[in-house]
Amino acid sequence: MTDGWNARPTPPPANGQPVPPDSPWWSDALADPWRDPYAPTAVVLQQPQSTGGPPPEPVVNPDAPRRSFTPILLICLITALLAGGLGGTLGYVFAVRGGVATGGGSALGAAAEDPPAAANRAPDSLAGVAGKVLPSVVTVRVTGAIGSGFVVSANGYVITNDHVVEGADDTMSVSFSDGSTAKAELVGRDPQSDVAVIKVAKSGLTPVALGNSDSIAVGDPVLAFGSPLALVNTVTAGIVSAVDRTIEAGDAGTTRYYAAIQTDAAVNQGNSGGPLVNAGGQVIGVNSVIRSVGGTETEAGNIGLAFAIPINQAKRVAQDIIDHGKARRTVIGAEVATGGTSTSGARLRSVEPSGPAGAAGLKAGDTVTKLDGHLLEDGTDLIALVRKYPPGTVVSVEYRRGTKTQSASVTLAADSN
Numbered sequence: 001m002t003d004g005w006n007a008r009p010t011p012p013p014a015n016g017q018p019v020p021p022d023s024p025w026w027s028d029a030l031a032d033p034w035r036d037p038y039a040p041t042a043v044v045l046q047q048p049q050s051t052g053g054p055p056p057e058p059v060v061n062p063d064a065p066r067r068s069f070t071p072i073l074l075i076c077l078i079t080a081l082l083a084g085g086l087g088g089t090l091g092y093v094f095a096v097r098g099g100v101a102t103g104g105g106s107a108l109g110a111a112a113e114d115p116p117a118a119a120n121r122a123p124d125s126l127a128g129v130a131g132k133v134l135p136s137v138v139t140v141r142v143t144g145a146i147g148s149g150f151v152v153s154a155n156g157y158v159i160t161n162d163h164v165v166e167g168a169d170d171t172m173s174v175s176f177s178d179g180s181t182a183k184a185e186l187v188g189r190d191p192q193s194d195v196a197v198i199k200v201a202k203s204g205l206t207p208v209a210l211g212n213s214d215s216i217a218v219g220d221p222v223l224a225f226g227s228p229l230a231l232v233n234t235v236t237a238g239i240v241s242a243v244d245r246t247i248e249a250g251d252a253g254t255t256r257y258y259a260a261i262q263t264d265a266a267v268n269q270g271n272s273g274g275p276l277v278n279a280g281g282q283v284i285g286v287n288s289v290i291r292s293v294g295g296t297e298t299e300a301g302n303i304g305l306a307f308a309i310p311i312n313q314a315k316r317v318a319q320d321i322i323d324h325g326k327a328r329r330t331v332i333g334a335e336v337a338t339g340g341t342s343t344s345g346a347r348l349r350s351v352e353p354s355g356p357a358g359a360a361g362l363k364a365g366d367t368v369t370k371l372d373g374h375l376l377e378d379g380t381d382l383i384a385l386v387r388k389y390p391p392g393t394v395v396s397v398e399y400r401r402g403t404k405t406q407s408a409s410v411t412l413a414a415d416s417n
Contacts, residue, residue, distance in 0.1 A: 133277055
């Protein structure tokens, strides 16, 4: 029997739906007909029973004191500033060393170390040789013409070509690689060897080093110095293309013969008289002639065929000019036929009985086929090769007389002029 005072009445249905028997009816306390409407409401929530799931996350107490992040932020800020400064400094250094403009834009090319300054080039490099020789090279200025030359003594003697100073007067001058100029006077000239000597009125000159033109070989590297087409202080490079290349050249009635050094270094008008230099910075020749396909002198230009007087010959001629006022010419004491011969070799038209060839037993009509081991094609080869040697040199000669080949030793002599 139910006690009306103690039993809990069944709550009325909510929204027309009956409340389940196991539902905590007091959760609907506001609908309790026995409730004092003026009493405060107290709602008690049941804790759900554990189902074996993960524990609930802890709830942070909003009133608990919080840790300050200010020191951490300051450390991060200082680190960022230091890293940025270091990165900017390194970037600037690499940009400057790599040659990149600092005004913005894209950086082109990879960073590379700067080459040494021109003054610091290795002495045996091409730039080192050029820097050593250029101060001794001059541009020779004659009325209506320009050529080159090089200083061979500290007191101002300069070697150049005869055809450079042809027609020179009191207005002749020279200019140096540093831009300075000086007056020059003619000491002497030898048209047949195309060598001349002038003297410069200037102190403190540095002469070039003279090499040995007899010791060069085909393939040796060379530099040509001068003022081609009036472009002063020009240096070109090449190799020795041939040695003892016999040359016959001349103008105004003067025929010049010499056994030249052939090179493919670019040589043009205005290079005449300039030095041809080996890899050691020593002068081995005097640039004198070019071979060109041009029909006239004004059309002539470099095609890789240039010829220089061997320095041994040029030095000997220059020394004679300085010491005696004129050069001695080396002769064999015979007259030869040049051009138009049907057989190879130098045919002797006449022989001086008391001359070098006559003293060695050669006669008119003999054909010289070799001189000191060099094959001869015609009389031009014999003249050019003989003039290569100084007077007094003993050379071997191979010649043909009739059907027999014979040999002799000939002591060359100086002409009597």
